[in-house]
Amino acid sequence: MVLERSRTGVIPGVASAPDGALDEPRPAADTIPDPAGAVSVALAQFYPRLGDVAANLAAHLTTIAGAAATGAGLVVFPELSLTGYFLKDQVPEVALRIDSPEVGALRDASRDGGIDIVAGLILESDRHRFYNAALYFSGGELVHVHRKVYLPTYGLFDEQRYVAPGERFRAFDAPLGGGTERRWRAGILICEDLWHPSAAALLARQGVDLIICPSASPGRGVLQGDAVGTASSYDVMTRTYAQLFTTYLLYCNRSGFEDGVGFWGGSRVVDPVGSVVAEIHGAQESVLFHSLERTAVRRARVAYPLLRDERNDVNDAETDRIRRRRARG
Amino acid sequence: MSTTPRPIASDADALAVDAGFVIELLRGFIADGVRKVGFERVIVGLSGGVDSSLVTALAVSSLGAGNVVALFMPYRSSDPQSRIDALAVCDSLGISAQIVDITPEVDAYFERFPDADRTRRGNKMARERMSILYDHSMAERALVLGTSNKTELLLGYGTLFGDMASALNPIGDLYKTQVYALARALGLPHSVLTKPPSADLWVGQSDEDELGMRYAVVDQVLHLLVDERRSRAEVIALGFDAADVDAIVARVRGSQYKRRPPVIAKLSNRTIDREFRYPRDWGR
Numbered sequence: 001m002v003l004e005r006s007r008t009g010v011i012p013g014v015a016s017a018p019d020g021a022l023d024e025p026r027p028a029a030d031t032i033p034d035p036a037g038a039v040s041v042a043l044a045q046f047y048p049r050l051g052d053v054a055a056n057l058a059a060h061l062t063t064i065a066g067a068a069a070t071g072a073g074l075v076v077f078p079e080l081s082l083t084g085y086f087l088k089d090q091v092p093e094v095a096l097r098i099d100s101p102e103v104g105a106l107r108d109a110s111r112d113g114g115i116d117i118v119a120g121l122i123l124e125s126d127r128h129r130f131y132n133a134a135l136y137f138s139g140g141e142l143v144h145v146h147r148k149v150y151l152p153t154y155g156l157f158d159e160q161r162y163v164a165p166g167e168r169f170r171a172f173d174a175p176l177g178g179g180t181e182r183r184w185r186a187g188i189l190i191c192e193d194l195w196h197p198s199a200a201a202l203l204a205r206q207g208v209d210l211i212i213c214p215s216a217s218p219g220r221g222v223l224q225g226d227a228v229g230t231a232s233s234y235d236v237m238t239r240t241y242a243q244l245f246t247t248y249l250l251y252c253n254r255s256g257f258e259d260g261v262g263f264w265g266g267s268r269v270v271d272p273v274g275s276v277v278a279e280i281h282g283a284q285e286s287v288l289f290h291s292l293e294r295t296a297v298r299r300a301r302v303a304y305p306l307l308r309d310e311r312n313d314v315n316d317a318e319t320d321r322i323r324r325r326r327a328r329g
Numbered sequence: 330m331s332t333t334p335r336p337i338a339s340d341a342d343a344l345a346v347d348a349g350f351v352i353e354l355l356r357g358f359i360a361d362g363v364r365k366v367g368f369e370r371v372i373v374g375l376s377g378g379v380d381s382s383l384v385t386a387l388a389v390s391s392l393g394a395g396n397v398v399a400l401f402m403p404y405r406s407s408d409p410q411s412r413i414d415a416l417a418v419c420d421s422l423g424i425s426a427q428i429v430d431i432t433p434e435v436d437a438y439f440e441r442f443p444d445a446d447r448t449r450r451g452n453k454m455a456r457e458r459m460s461i462l463y464d465h466s467m468a469e470r471a472l473v474l475g476t477s478n479k480t481e482l483l484l485g486y487g488t489l490f491g492d493m494a495s496a497l498n499p500i501g502d503l504y505k506t507q508v509y510a511l512a513r514a515l516g517l518p519h520s521v522l523t524k525p526p527s528a529d530l531w532v533g534q535s536d537e538d539e540l541g542m543r544y545a546v547v548d549q550v551l552h553l554l555v556d557e558r559r560s561r562a563e564v565i566a567l568g569f570d571a572a573d574v575d576a577i578v579a580r581v582r583g584s585q586y587k588r589r590p591p592v593i594a595k596l597s598n599r600t601i602d603r604e605f606r607y608p609r610d611w612g613r
Contacts, residue, residue, distance in 0.1 A: 049613075050608060050610050050611070050612075050613060051611065051612060052612075086608045086610075087608070088606040088607055088608055089605065089606045089607050090607065090608075090611070219354065223345075223346050223347065223351060223503075223507065256361065257357065257358060257361040257362065257365075257610075258608060258610050259608045259609045259610050260358060260362065260497075262354055262357060262358060283354075283357065
């Protein structure tokens with residue numbers, strides 16, 4: 001089976017991507033296409049070793065092989081899964097270029113396992129800027145790069161001190177391992193990106209069926225239990241976005257502790273009507289599997305044609321008016 | 330002593346703790362923090378008070394009784410009840426306490442400085458205990474757990490390089506009233522939960538007498554000031570005594586130095602902790 005490859009899968013601005021790799025057709029996949037367009041995805045609630053890229057890459061490759069063996073079409077790792085989160089001055093020390101052997105290993109793993117991969121890293125540009133990024137690999141290609149746009153620099157966060165902000169929210173065609181005939185359109189939001197509804201709205205406007213959110217969310221305000229801690233904010237956001245934008249939402253948070261800060265896990269799959277259909281209860285390292293169904297997207301949009309009714313013209317006109325007014329000062 | 334403030338529903342709730350959830354998190358915190366640095370065991374200075382008893386219980390719950398060393402270090406003037414309670418805690422947790430009497434070395438020292446007041450003597454005892462804990466830490470290959478709670482740390486009600494020292498502190502983000510809630514949830518002995526809090530550095534010492542306020546009040550005020558970032562005026566408007574609030578604010582500011590590493594004279598371009606910033610878990 002050869003999937004049609006849209007040029008929208010090409011990543012603008014990734015000058016050092018291997019020649020033409022992004023435009024080549026996918027190799028035939030062994031998996032039999034599911035007529036309903038169902039595809040199994042895996043969320044790897046992983047505990048990266050802080051600053052140890054080699055150990056984390058090895059753990060990724062093991063998990064990827066395991067997920068591939070179950071027939072999953074996609075495995076998602078948390079934010080900064082190759083490096084850990086509170087890196088501070090280690091940022092330039094653990095940064096990887098897009099043409100690094102480590103990125104190459106993930107690219108190869110996506111081909112060898114016939115499974116798509118989302119992994120997080122510090123990405124260094126040719127201009128030596130460092131980004132908190134998530135990469136989407138499929139069939140031996142790097143299909144999409146998302147550089148985190150919203151870098152929290154408040155409370156226990158200090159991201160703008162260390163990394164540069166991304167400047168785009170782009171949807172892309174996600175082959176999901178090639179196991180499904182239907183195209184899935186996906187977008188990635190990293191952790192704090194989710195706290196800005198305009199980001200999810202921009203992806204929805206580009207027609208996504210799937211929002212992938214790798215996260216490194218530290219537990220805080222947890223004294224009264226997960227029901228009123230950080231988890232409750234993510235519970236609301238993930239269900240709300242999935243429901244309002246009638247998309248699947250994959251939330252993959254991490255596990256473990258860094259400098260006494262515990263990451264609360266709670267990775268989950270939310271379906272296009274906003275129901276949590278699979279979830280890891282707790283912060284333990286675990287891999288969550290769930291089968292995404294095209295028919296669920298269809299049913300949601302039949303029942304709630306919100307995207308059809310979305311008044312982008314009104315949104316644009318009002319945005320223009322606000323911009324003009326601001327420009328006049 | 331302070332006047333009783335008007336009941337503030339929101340803040341009484343704010344100090345409530347989901348004990349099961351927090352205990353689970355702290356068990357993970359201890360196990361992770363200990364193993365990450367290549368240890369399997371911990372050591373706790375167990376006084377028989379609620380803070381060190383809770384830390385010991387959390388450690389046993391996290392690592393198992395065989396991996397927790399409890400050191401009871403009395404001075405000749407220590408309240409006899411402290412020993413009874415410390416041993417009761419150990420009994421209930423299935424561990425045995427090692428007892429190191431600090432009287433000989435403390436008395437020997439103050440024979441040379443007989444005019445030292447009781448604060449100096451109390452500080453010396455606290456530092457003597459921590460010195461012994463770190464020595465046993467090496468001997469037992471056991472990491473030192475801290476037992477200072479958030480109330481003490483914010484008020485500076487502790488001895489620098491004494492009881493404030495540790496490698497890992499599981500309860501430093503819990504106010505005293507929250508420590509009691511967890512201790513109750515873990516079923517610590519009744520006496521530990523009900524006796525008046527005391528550093529037990531001299532006969533009859535009482536935390537609440539020394540602070541001039543009840544923990545129930547102090548914790549609510551600290552929570553409003555620190556966690557909710559309310560202003561002094563807002564806290565007073567909520568019904569707390571202005572003198573109490575001012576005393577608390579002064580103590581928190583005045584003890585800031587105790588919560589920070591020593592000040593380093595800035596000379597190079599990359600001074601430790603100012604521009605040289607690595608996580609403590611660097612390479613772990």
